[in-house]
Amino acid sequence: MCLGIPGEIIEISEERPDLAKVSVCGVKRAINIGLLADDPPEPGEWILIHVGFALSKIDEEEAAAALEFLESIGKAYEDEMAALLESRID
Known part of the structure; x- marks a missing residue:
């Protein structure tokens, strides 16, 4: 089963604007946000993540649910959390 995990954007990389530092249940990871280039997320916003890639933006209520x-x-x-921890996007 493939699941999307909610994460909160902490910061966007200045060198690589397609990467963001995201907090997922307290775990901070670099996540590729390139698929959201038409409506890029900003710090404080929530995204749905699958294996290191942001699939969509969601609101905080959706993330909590x-x-x-x-x-x-x-x-x-x-x-899914194990797959997220193993994914590396540098």
Whole structure:
């Protein structure tokens, strides 16, 4: 099962505007936001992430609801978090 994980944009890379530092459940990662070039996210906004790529922007309420749901399904959520931790975008 493939899931999207909500994350909050912390900062956008000045050298690589297609990369952003994102906090996902307290884990900070570099995420590729290039797919959102038409409506780029800004610090403080939430995005839906799958394997290191931002798929869409979401609001904070959607992010909270998604996190609550993901935590309730257990193993699939743990697998997605493991994939996020293993993904590296430099």
